[in-house]
């Protein structure tokens with residue numbers, strides 16, 4: 168049940184705007200007419216003049232005004248790609264880079280991958296002819312390694328700047344730096360209507376070009392009392408809208424794939440039960456791992472008489488614009504990463520989103536006509552329980568990889584790097600300490616050559632596989648709700664002694680022996696897409712090994728060298744069995760083996776964990792059994808023998824959590 172409040176988002180409507188168009192009318196018009204109908208179009212000449220005049224320009228515009236799809240085309244039409252120069256446009260999300268590139272190729276009437284292309288990790292859809300290149304912010308960062316001055320680009324657009332992803336924030340500093348000596352390079356920082364003054368300030372008072380949005384009023388409704396189960400509340404709200412409200416599509420914001428799939432299933436199930444009593448409801452999910460043909464479906468026009476409901480992660484907040492949305496359902500949550508530099512604990516938990524996010528979400532309802540936003544929380548919660556804005560990712564993440572990348576670019580003094588918002592000092596220090604302990608940095612903080620150590624343990628073949636499997640991040644095993652028992656049995660069949668790293672190796676090896684079979688994955692409750700990605704990562708790593716001339720050798724079934732190699736790489740992630748659980752060796756923090764681990768019951772005395780995550784408890788995910796003596800062997804500079812003394816010679820009694828049987 169909802170209460171309407173006095174809080175209505177004011178609609179602003181620019182004089183020059185064309186009236187809103189229905190989907191049917193849109194379809195009839197040519198692409199060029201559609202382009203001319205976008206809010207950005209009347210500003211085309213002014214925008215090009217401003218870009219011509221200023222080296223760095225901040226561009227602010229409502230989501231859907233045409234920034235991402237139109238600005239690169241305007242620049243191309245204005246000659247910025249003459250002489251074989253490229254225009255690069257970064258996106259924080261892979262899906263957005265792919266989808267927007269496809270759209271622009273379609274508008275220009277060219278084949279995707281020719282003049283217009285995209286580049287995301289493991290997928291380079293560009294060619295010699297590509298002049299408009301959409302890419303993830305992470306990919307542009309990598310390009311700095313091969314082209315430190317980005318000489319092949321005439322324009323760099325840092326899009327969705329307000330998202331403040333880790334990679335975007337690093338790009339800010341790097342691009343600001345190269346712009347100083349590449350006076351011919353144009354830099355555009357594009358953002359939704361958030362924070363643009365801060366961007367201007369960071370880029371030495373660069374002017375802000377504002378594109379007035381076409382925004383219709385959105386009525387906002389809150390619940391009277393907090394919702395106990397927001398997934399259920401979403402489903403009920405969608406159905407209520409469907410049966411009581413005027414035509415118009417619905418957009419629901421959830422936090423991740425699992426929730427989205429559950430919500431879609433529930434909606435489909437209830438529609439099936441209602442049968443012909445209700446009009447057709449098209450239920451479409453969108454999240455990062457959805458196959459691209461399924462992703463494209465959300466843009467298909469809704470057939471007359473039916474209603475479309477798109478169930479999305481916050482990718483639909485600003486990165487993608489779906490035409491025809493009139494109703495937004497916002498449970499007010501997002502999945503957020505946080506990092507504790509003192510303990511090295513990472514967590515990815517569902518937390519209330521910020522007020523800024525909630526307002527962006529509501530705005531999605533007012534693009535084509537007056538809309539409604541149903542917030543599944545109280546007006547009080549909006550005011551008192553939500554943060555004003557989202558904290559930039561750089562301030563809540565592990566910086567190990569970024570430090571390595573910056574060091575490879577020759578940036579040694581990270582403390583004085585030009586950060587828009589600097590990361591916490593202790594996060595930076597911890598990253599530096601770990602890289603130093605690993606021998607990746609010398610005592611001057613400079614990168615060392617570590618390849619020699621890679622060949623010590625004579626098991627690079629297996630370690631490559633393990634590294635690749637770990638990188639796909641806990642999405643190997645598939646556990647559908649209706650087949651939990653079968654899935655768990657299938658998983659148990661992969662267990663080998665020694666720990667999870669070896670289990671992952673076993674899964675990969677069996678998959679390889681099956682001829683990388685899809686059917687094999689299906690039968691064993693293994694996610695094929697994750698495996699394919701692991702194979703891509705593995706191929707890439709193998710290529711790198713080849714480049715630095717490290718031989719790929721196998722330990723021939725002996726797990727000892729593998730466990731030692733993992734110890735050499737992760738010795739700072741050691742935990743020792745202790746009363747009621749484990750204690751990390753360096754920080755004496757109490758942690759637990761994750762119930763999904765193959766070592767959950769065994770509880771060996773010494774463990775190396777791959778990651779520490781907080782969900783319901785402080786869990787170690789992906790653990791491997793080691794001997795404490797190895798630590799002195801591989802990291803004598805890090806451990807003193809006193810720290811590694813065993814207090815008793817017998818195994819501690821097991822006291823942790825539930826047994827597997829109890830968990831079902």
Ligand code: ADP
Nearest residue numbers: 230231232233234235236237266270466488490
């Ligand atoms: P902005 O970057 O300002 O948020 P965009 O350039 O992404 O705006 O979007 C402009 C218009 O292009 C929107 O009306 C949007 O619906 C449409 N559009 C963008 N991508 C696609 C796509 N893949 N399929 C269909 N329409 C799209």
Ligand code: MG
Nearest residue numbers: 234235485486
């Ligand atoms: Mg955009």
